[in-house]
Amino acid sequence: MKVKQISVFLENKSGRLAQVTRVLGENNINIRALSIADTTDFGILRLIVNNPDPAYRALKDAGFTVSTTEVIAVEVKDEPGGLARVLEILQNVNINIEYLYAFLQKATNAALVVFRVEQLDEAIKVLQENNISILEGSRVYAL
Amino acid sequence: MYWQKEYxxxxxxxxxxxxLERLQQTIKRVYDNVPFYRNKLSEAGIEPGDIKSLDDLSRLPFTTKQDLRDNYPFGLFAVPMEEVVRLHASSGTTGKPTVVGYTRNDIVTWSDLMARALVMAGGSKKDIVQNAYGYGLFTGGMGIHYGAERLGATVVPISGGNTSRQLMLMQDFGTTILTCTPSYALYLGEEMVNTGIDPAKLKLRIGIFGAEPWSERMRNQLEAKLNLTALDIYGLSEVIGPGVAMECPEKKGMHIFEDNFIAEIIDPETGQPLPYGQPGELVITSLTKEALPIIRYRTRDITVLKDDECGCGRTFVRMERVTGRTDDMLIIRGVNVFPSQIESVLLEFGDTEPHYLLVVDRKGTLDDLEIWVELSDKFFSDKVRALEDLEKRLRARILSVLGISARIKLVEPRTIPRSEGKAKRVLDKREI
Structure with a gap:
């Protein structure tokens, strides 16, 4: 149920993001989803890729500060109130969301939302109890 | 005018x-009372009776800041603690500070030296001294304070910072002598312009500036902006504090109070004494101190000694402005900073192989310190909050260790240039 996300530390200076994507491209790694959180001085790039372990090693070898984190990818109905329903379920059991970002999948009409929460197992359990579809890692990598 | 004309x-x-007489007494005192010195002298094969002339000084071993650290806190004191009436401390190269102690007589000696310095600058008991050096463990504030009181002047113990209050009291009290770091004085001058205070309408006439390096260019700026005579003062806590040497209005270097200190210049590489006129490291031996006599202390300050006659009539040799250091110490806003202090903080945080760079600049008139820290995997988090929290904790810890604030900039690995073997730890962009 868990998806491996790769995070990369980036200084706010030109060309750094391009360098990350270049390294991934050279290693035949495809980006499934990404998001950047930034402050005045630095940014954190979060990536879902088709092949997380080689991606981690490639970035590490290229000299980046990299880490992997487990997140969940939740299928959210592409209709008004779709995301609200998921958030409500998590809120009811006091699961705090560190951050989230969304991307579209090609196959179905549903949106995918990546959630980063501290209580991962608890979140998976409560979402499943409420019939929310969570994608297996292998399915996300292969999208 | 002199405070102690005879000397x-x-x-x-x-x-x-x-x-010579005082050196012999000092050597005997440390030999009898400080195991550290007794051992060092014995190792060098010297007994107190061997000191027959001032030339014998060069046979004595040096004392370093490391020796003070190794004997932390009171190991080098030559008197029992009941004789010690005051302690001061300066920041050490890592965690522990360097501690110095004073007997009642030491405080009197020090106060007289500072009174001499004030009189040398042209001060008298009619003056109002606004003392904007920091009070506390740092020797600057209290050293000047006691000297000004000894002289009989009126002291305003305002300490550093709080610029608007400094300017208000300067006007309301009619301050005539300002004592602070030269960079802070320059800042006060700029704030006068910004707040519409005309320095010509103030009663300021003398500035005694020290605790950090400055230049003739800064002197010209200070004199123009503040409408006063700007003079340099030298001292270090390990020796006594401010009042080791003071510049007279001839502005040809600082007279070293040689009845209390012997000054030598040595080649920092070989340790050999150099003649007057040649630049090298200043080494000082105290002659009158009781609590913490110090023998051939390596100041790490680079200067030149001059013994030609001075128009002021004093016979003491003069040292030129300090032009550099033989170690990696930086002086930022008057505070001594060693790069290794930053390293110790990073190690404390669990960074096993810290890579960092101190970037020092002068923004306007004030020193600015930014510390670049290469973000290792261990510190990295995918959460912005966690990284911002790391910056905040580092900043707080560095403030408590160094005593000055710094901005933390997290940078990517291998951003900081590595040179052969020894990493470059400092980028000093200040033009003084």
Whole structure:
């Protein structure tokens, strides 16, 4: 149920993001989803890729500060109130969301939302109890 | 005008006799009372009776800041603690500070030296001294304070910072002498312009500036902006504090109070004494201190000694402005900073192989310190909050260790240039 996300530390200076994507491209790694959180001085790039372990090693070898984190990818109905329903379920059991970002999948009409929460197992359990579809890692990598 | 004319204008032959007599007493005192010195002297094969002339000084071993650290806190004191009436401390190269102690007599000696310095600058008991050096463990504030009181001047113990209050009191009290770091004085001058205070309408006439390096260019700026005579003062806590040497209005270097200290210049590489006129490291031996006599202390400050006659009538040699250091110490806003202090903080945080760079700049008139830290995997988090929290904790810890604030900039690995073997730890962009 868990998806491996790769995070990369980036200084706010030109060309750094391009360098990350270049390294991934050279290693035949495809980006499934990404998001950047930034402050005045630095940014954190979060990536879902088709092949997380080689991606981690490639970035590490290229000299980046990299880490992997487990997140969940939740299928959210592409209709008004779709995301609200998921958030409500998590809120009811006091699961705090560190951050989230969304991307579209090609196959179905549903949106995918990546959630980063501290209580991962608890979140998976409560979402499943409420019939929310969570994608297996292998399915996300292969999208 | 002199405070202690007999000493300040003593013919050099008589001064040499006085120095020898006092050196012999000092050596005997440390030999009898400080195991560290007794061992060092014994190792060098010297007994107190062997000191027959001032030339014998060069046979004595040096004392370093490391020696003070190794004997932390009171190991080098030559008197029992009940005789010690005050402690001061300066920041050490890592965690522990360097501690210095004073007997009642030491405080009197020090106060007289500072009174001499104030009189040398042109001060008298009619003056109002606004003392904007920091009070506390740092020797600057209290050293000047006691000297000004000894002189009989009126002291305003305002300490550093709080610029608007400094300017208000300067106007309301009619301050005539300002004592602070030269960079802070320059800042006060700029704030006067910004707040519409005309320095010509103030009563300021003398500035005694020290605790950090400055230049003739800064002197010209200070004198123009503040409408006063700007003079340099030298001192270090390990020796006594401010009042080791003071510049007279001839502005040809700082007179070292040689009845209390012997100054030598050495080649920092070989340790050999150098003649007057040649640049090298200043080494100081105290002659009158009781609680913490210090023998051939390596100041790490680079300067030149001059013994030609001075128009002020004092016979003491003069040291030129300090032009550099023989170690990696930085002086930022008057505070001594060693790069290794930053390293110790990073190690404390669990960074096993810290890579960092101190970037020092002068923004306007004030020193600015930014510390670049290469973000290792261990510190990295995918959460912005966690990284911002790391910056905040580092900043707080560095403030408590260094005593000055710094901005933390997290940078990517291998951003900081590595040179062969020894990493470059400092980028000093200040033009003084």
């Amino acid at each position: 300040e204008t003593m013919p050099r032959e008589r001064l040499a006799d006085l120095q």
